[in-house]
Amino acid sequence: MAKLFTNALETLMRLTLPLHAVFPRLITYLFVLLTTTASVAATAQTETIRFAPLPMENRETVVKQNRPMVLYLKKALNVNIEFVFTDNYADIIKSFAQDKIDLAYLGPLPYVELRAKDDKAEPLVHFNEASGKPMYTCALVTLADSPLKLQGLKNSRIGLTQPLSTCGYLSVNGLLQEQGSRLEDNRYTYLDKHDAVALAVVRGEFDAGGLKTAIGKKYGHLGLKIVAETAPMPSFGLVANRATMSASTIQALQNALTKLDPAADQEMLASWGENIRYGAVAASDKDYDVVRKFKGTSEIPVANKNQ
Secondary structure: OHHHHHHHHHHHHOOOOOHHHHHHHHHHHHHHHHHHHHHHHHHHHOOEEEEEOOOOOOHHHHHHHHHHHHHHHHHHHOOEEEEOOOOOHHHHHHHHHOOOOOEEEEOHHHHHHHHHHOOOEEEEEEEOOOOOOOEEOEEEEEEOOOOOOOOOOOOOEEEEOOOOOHHHHHHHHHHHHOOOOOHHHOEEEEOOOHHHHHHHHHOOOOOEEEEEHHHHHHOHHHOEEEEEEOOOEEOOEEEEEOOOOOHHHHHHHHHHHHOOOOOOOHHHHOOOOOOOOOOEEEOOHHHHHHHHHHHOOOOOOOOOEOO
């Protein structure tokens, strides 16, 4: 501060101004200098959160669905939030482990896989489903007039979502095992998106498909029928990286989302994405024990099995 004052004074004295004119200019000079310096320092200290949304749709759609929530959090926490785009769940898990992601939107199975490799992954919230509950189920669907029987199922064509999708291989194999069958005795293909699975079954390209129950019901008018359904799973949510985010920021994020009331804040939440507009509840690692039990020690193949 003393150095700033001295430099400013020397600069003004070189102008050969009368002494009574020096000090008003000196005060103005220091005010501008200090204000600018403080502003730059504040900007430099603003925390930036690298947020990885679900890689399930094109980037334009992903941004459109998540931007209202991001703007809300930026204002509530006084932080910067930038999108990190990935192609699949595996890429999110890899980047998270490399500390290239601070915050991720994940389904239950991807979280379980991530946490098994990296205990710095901290679940923050589960977003409520349209039902108002932070739970959802996965289903196995066929066409309504299909003669398909799940008992002893072999050589059938099964459409799946991503390998690390909870409603993909994990749920379909589990549901078949409950009927004395298994996915490995059939032909399966990963189609990535839940809607893609539904439509592929509708077109007759697959005998059955695994997807989120709510999406299966959405295509009921096209002839889809739910033939098996899992127990409730914890809904999708936000997972924080404790290695790159402060405890205070993590807590502030959780508070900002859980304090929203789906009824009182309905007007604001209406612009949020379909999967995040119904409020949220605090999450913990133990919420995912049901998924761990369902998975057991089974390994999930990453390649299609078409023969």
